[in-house]
Amino acid sequence: MFTFILRRLGLLIPTFFGITLLTFGLIRMIPGDPVEVMMGERSLDPQMHAEALHRLGLDKPLYAQYFDYLSNLARGDLGQSLVTRENVWAEFTTLFPATLELALCAMLFASVVGLLAGVLAAIKRGSLFDHGVMGISLTGFSMPIFWWGLVLIMFFSVSLGWTPVSGRLDLMFDIPPDTGFMLIDAWRAEAADPEYNAGAFKDALMHLILPSIVLGTIPLAVIARMTRSSMLEVMQEDYVRTARAKGLSPARVIFVHTLRNALIPVLTVMGLQVGVLMGGAVLTETIFSWPGIGKWLIDAIGRRDYPVVQNGILIVATLVILTNFIVDILYGIANPRIRHAK
């Protein structure tokens, strides 16, 4: 097991360097430096331009800039945003709770609905319900997130008026971001001052519904399809047939003998969805004005805010890699065949 973990860790190092090189190179391949982008149609005073580039360290050769970047990283310094001049790590920690809260709710929605739909589709294999679930999940998987978000807003928020259009909380509430998790902050504020903050928690919850659905749609489709196929596979196993032959109730056969075993590959897929969620967050956060890291990165790319783009992507990628690493380890623990594979 120890060798297995070491081997996996060994793979992390080149991946990490690959990401630094890729983000550093890609953002610089986009034409225009931060000063030029800011100036727009205005004339750019060459002296001011040179001074600004010097101050930002962007007048050095690229290899020197990359070396500076790596040596700062080694010291744990993620640098400052070129636009706001705030520490990148501080900006990340302020915004990440919003993304995490949304991702967790989206995953909860995707898991509960996806598992249920997958199990039912497998039990009723070949039925209209089965075809319906498979059809809908295929559509969900191929849905453009931007369009889907706007359709939901038009229908549920504007036409029916059931949900808020965007944001995390009605701005008539003035709740300071103590933890950054709006549900927790609103809950605490309401508990502390029920009179002043009545309805804050419910309002925060209402704001989470549409973005969670939008962000959870693709993972939901994947989970539903994976659950169905895994269930069907396990249902063919001898031990399930034996369980049935023993006269166990259908519910016990499905939930105890089949689902538990069918869940192993599904859990792996759920782990892999963390990357999908991070990618989807970029668009979902833009549509719903959700102040998380997705929106932060998009803005930073537009403004050529190199440190934010480089280090923001690096942090997100590290999180995704670590999640997959943990999933790998857990899977290795659960399945010795993986652990011993060369």
Added chain:
Amino acid sequence: MKRSKQWLIAAGLMASAAASQAAGTLIYCSESSPGGFDPAQYLSGADFDASAETVFNRLVEFERGGTKVIPALAESWTISPDGKVYTFKLRKGVKFHSTDYFKPTRDFNADDVVFTFSRMLDKNHPFRKAYPTEFPYFTDMGLDGNIAKVEKLDPQTVRFTLKNVDAAFIQNLAMSFASVQSAEYADKLLKAGKASEINQKPIGTGPFVFRRYQKDAQIRFSGNKQYWKPADVKLDNLVFAITTDASVRAQKLKKGECHVTVYPRPADVPSLKADPNVTVLSKPGFNLGYLAYNVEKPTLKKLEVRQALDMAVNKDAILKAVYQDAGQKADNALPPTQWSYNKAIKATAYNPAKAKELLAKAGYPKGFEMTLWAMPVQRPYNPNARLMAEMMQADFAKVGVKAKIVSYEWGEYMKRAMKGEHDAILIGWTGDNGDPDNWMNNLYGCDSVKGSNYSKWCYKPFDDLVQKAKVTTNVAERSKLYSKSQEVLKGQVPITPIAHSTVNQPVRKNVQGFKVSPFGLHSFYGVSVK
């Protein structure tokens, strides 16, 4: 936890999740997070709305909804006979904001004005050393090179000495970047080694006091109870709800989740106009979208060619398709609301047959090939440059000119355009300071050939007029000079003016007193919510 009485009122109404509106609280759906709160460092409306228009004042300011300059922190000023020395008498009893991060011990005075401008002028200023930054707008308006010194004569009097006469100087001081900072606060930050906080925790004298900013989410201000113009503060709270997507902003306004939004896309305007709870205020934009011909290119150097292209463009069709009728056909090289505008100048009539004749006369009977640059982004003066370019391409094809549409990423587009790589380019401008020099010299003058003069057109008879106007302080005389320069420009056709887009500003019906800014800014003093 901070809260005010409004939240008590609001709480009672907030039993349901539906948005309930506390009296005196206005929510504005802004388009993006500000870069920071030090207006001198920035250039965009989103940055200025969040700082200059709320927290700060300037010595002089533009009247709300107009381009006329009125006294603000300076009660009055005098100009020396040679036009180079400006002496400002400062307003007494103006208080800087008192917040949990700074409590002022004195009122606004000359030290604050001297600090504000010295920081921008002097690269060795201690504050600038501690917190190095550039001041792009200050530089762009040429003030870094033209202000010789700023002196305190007494606590209520400040004197600016210029190197050269600049008739637009007062207008420039009304611009957002010239917002007056507190010298006392800057000193405190400097001593504490926290100079950079000037950009995060602003202290000004303006109508709203900064309270809290949550990146990408909201900015909260409260009404300044000690404001020197108390009647202007009608809101207890002002909240910026940062909402990036234009369609979402429109939906939020319809649903009442915000009272005012930044300008909508033309496509959203009809549905907003149809909403019974929304009023769409309209104003001719203080902008111009135009096609600039690079006269440094051998073909476009010929006047007949430029004249031919000018009459080959079907502006009416463009106005309908690109501006969706939310625009006004441009006759001249500056907007009609700019003083000195020459009304006698009319747009060249669409005449492809005559255009062909002119091309033949210029030696191009079979036309020629050229590049036509289209901006990759939507701008206030041009909502869809790609479509406009395609329409022009078809218009030019009719007279035998084969235009190849070229586009680059926005930063690259501007960089190459300033270098003059284009043949013809779609570009535009929104006025900065309400002064004709900002148009005539900045866009068409010889000084700007290496920058924002995209026609690379340096024509002495024209330039002499605008340079003379720049150093003439008598407004009537200046107006005559600019009027004449517009005739010269019209005759030489360095550009084809296309349109001035109409500014549509949607607000909820319960918002009172909102005025549309010609500069594309959003100010909330004097505004109330019923």
